[in-house]
Amino acid sequence: MxxxxxxxxxxxxxxxxxxxxxxxxxxxxxxxxxxxxxxxxxLHFLGDPCCARCGLPFEYESGEGAECGACLADPPFFNRLRAAVAYGDIARHVALKLKYGGRPGVARTLAHFMARHLAENDPDAILAPVPLHRWRIWTRGYNQSALIASALGDRTGLKADLGLLKRVKATPPLRNMSRRERALAVRGAFAVGAGRKPGIAGRTIVLVDDVFTSGATANACARTLKQAGAAAVNIICWARVVTTQEN
Known part of the structure; x- marks a missing residue:
């Protein structure tokens, strides 16, 4: 040595x-x-004050546990979402480097800035990446969310279970769909990995992703985990859309 x-x-x-x-x-x-x-x-770094559930920034402090109108009107299945930065030109460029640019080392950079939002999570929580369909992995070569989850596990000591969730149905691009169309497109697309249910019963699961847009994928994953017995599902990502134009 x-x-x-x-x-x-x-x-x-x-x-x-x-x-x-x-x-x-x-x-x-x-x-x-x-x-x-x-x-x-x-870069626009995100934090308090924000919606206690989805992390949408507030202009001023609204009190502990305050949620945005969208979460109150239609509560998502996840318990808490936090993102390191708002989605913008630089945030998008860095995410694309990891996703399509063949730069897996960028995952460690994203984890470096995301880790601060894990401080309040259960120390026994399990990190789980949002899964890709096997065809997408064969094309891209890796799942960018799994790389980030592994890097976060190394930084925080939390267990990262890269096979906890499986994408069992290929889904079309969600970009130009309405909120309802996106929800229908990802319905039944995810399942808990073989033999994983006993290990998540009563546990907190932290879903890891690169970018949060409409929330359809994250919500479908959270619903699957809750149905499998998870006590809470939190989400952590590199960037999230913060405009009022989300569909």
Whole structure:
């Protein structure tokens, strides 16, 4: 095993040859997982005050446990959702690097910023990625949510069960669908993995995803987990849409 001095020297050599770069624009930075000043200022980090359930930002503090109108009118199956940043140009670019750019290392960067929202979760919670259908994995080569879940597990010590949920039905792109059409498209698309039900009964499950848009997929996953006996289902993601134009 290398001692401290040799490891430090090796790290300096690697940093010289492959210096850390901004995940947004590629500018050289001082450390890994750091954005340059320009990209950093373009990110909108999310937190309180927000809807206690879906994490939608509030303009002002509304009291403990306050929920937005959408959650009150039609409560989702999940208990709590939190995102590191609002969906925007830089957030989208970084997510696409991981999703389609063949850059699996970006998952560690996303986990770096998402981990702060896990502080209040049950220490015995199980991390579970939103699953992809096997055809999608064969095409892409990996499930980006599973990479993020693994990175979060490494950072927090929480157990990551990458096979807890399965996507048993291929679904069409949801982008141009209405809320009702999206809900119908993902109905019956998910199932708990073989032999996993006894292990989740009465437990808190933290669903991990890259981007939250309409919530149809996350809600379908949460419903499946609740029906299988999970006590609570929380969601954590890199970015979420925060405009009022969600369908």
């Amino acid at each position: 290398l001692g401290f001095a040799p490891r430090k020297a090796l790290s300096q050599i690697v940093d010289f040859a492959l210096p850390p770069r901004c995940p947004g624009c590629g500018t050289i930075t001082a450390q890994d997982h750091l954005f340059c000043l320009c990209c950093w200022q373009s």
